[in-house]
Amino acid sequence: IYNSARAAQATGETEKARQLFLEVLTDRDALPASRGGASRELAYIYRGLGNEDEAGKVAATGEQIADWSGQTALKDDLTFFRAEGAYSQKKFEETLAGMSRMTESGYRVNRLTGLAHLESARYSKAAEFLERAALSAPDQESRNACYFDLARNSVKAAEYDNTLMNLNRIKDPSPALDAKIRPLRADVLYQTGQFKKAAEEYGR
Numbered sequence: 583i584y585n586s587a588r589a590a591q592a593t594g595e596t597e598k599a600r601q602l603f604l605e606v607l608t609d610r611d612a613l614p615a616s617r618g619g620a621s622r623e624l625a626y627i628y629r630g631l632g633n634e635d636e637a638g639k640v641a642a643t644g645e646q647i648a649d650w651s652g653q654t655a656l657k658d659d660l661t662f663f664r665a666e667g668a669y670s671q672k673k674f675e676e677t678l679a680g681m682s683r684m685t686e687s688g689y690r691v692n693r694l695t696g697l698a699h700l701e702s703a704r705y706s707k708a709a710e711f712l713e714r715a716a717l718s719a720p721d722q723e724s725r726n727a728c729y730f731d732l733a734r735n736s737v738k739a740a741e742y743d744n745t746l747m748n749l750n751r752i753k754d755p756s757p758a759l760d761a762k763i764r765p766l767r768a769d770v771l772y773q774t775g776q777f778k779k780a781a782e783e784y785g786r
Contacts, residue, residue, distance in 0.1 A: 583609075584616045591623065600627050607640065614651035618644050622656065625663055638667050658686045665694060674698040689718040693728060700731065705739035726752045726759060733766060745770045 587602035606612050606620035621644025628637035641660045648657035665680030677698040684691050696711030709732060716728035729751040736744035749767050752759070768783035 584612075584620060587620065587623070591627075596627060596630075600624065603627070607643065614647055615653065615656075618647045618651065618653050618656045618660075620644075621647065622660060622663070625660070629663075629667070634667050634671065638664055641667075654685055658684050662686075662690060662694070669694060669698060669701075672701070674702045678702075689715050689720060689724060692718060693731070696728075696735075697731060700735045700738065703738070705735055708735045722753060723756065726755055730759060730762065737766070737770065742770050742774050 583602055584606050587599045587606065590596075590602060591599035603620040603624045606616050607624060609617070612620075621640050625637045625641040625644065628634070628640065641663045645657055645660040645664070648654075648660060661680050661683050665677045668674075668676035668680060678695065681691055681695045681698070692711045692715035696708045696715055699705075699708035699711060712728050712732045712735060716725050716732070719725035719728055729748050732751075733745045733748040736742070736748060746767065749763055749770075752763065755763060764783055768780045771777075771780035771783060
């Protein structure tokens with residue numbers, strides 16, 4: 583059934599896949615790996631449908647299955663999934679609680695932890711975790727995202743020199759990121775009295 587669900591998912595038959603994954607998840611005789619995997623796929627299906635509450639519920643069930651069956655990587659994936667959902671709903675303490683349950687300690691954990699601290703106005707903690715994320719970033723695009731997060735964090739902390747320093751650390755930004763960098767740099771230049779440079783930046 584699990585393989586049939588994956589096949590339906592691959593061909594865009596979302597509702598069929600949802601029903602089959604649900605059948606696997608609720609079958610207590612199914613292998614824990616299949617039930618856990620089904621919960622992860624269901625969680626993403628529900629999130630894609632805009633049903634974050636149901637996504638969180640099936641992810642929580644999968645996290646429990648992964649925990650008692652010793653599937654550490656799957657447990658981390660589902661814990662992270664739930665923490666992402668909490669972050670999107672501005673439940674930052676819940677996000678941080680989820681991150682504290684992770685055995686993994688790489689890029690995605692450090693960045694989401696840093697962002698949750700940023701949104702909670704704990705700027706020193708945010709900087710600490712975002713720097714860790716930048717160091718463990720898998721590629722330049724991810725590293726650039728961390729530097730931009732650090733720049734936003736510095737603005738909120740009114741540390742404008744650090745904002746400009748972090749923006750200058752960004753290399754070869756994507757057009758989408760570059761469109762965010764320019765107004766932020768211009769605003770900081772204006773705040774620090776560098777009006778001519780700010781005007782040039784605004785005019786780019």
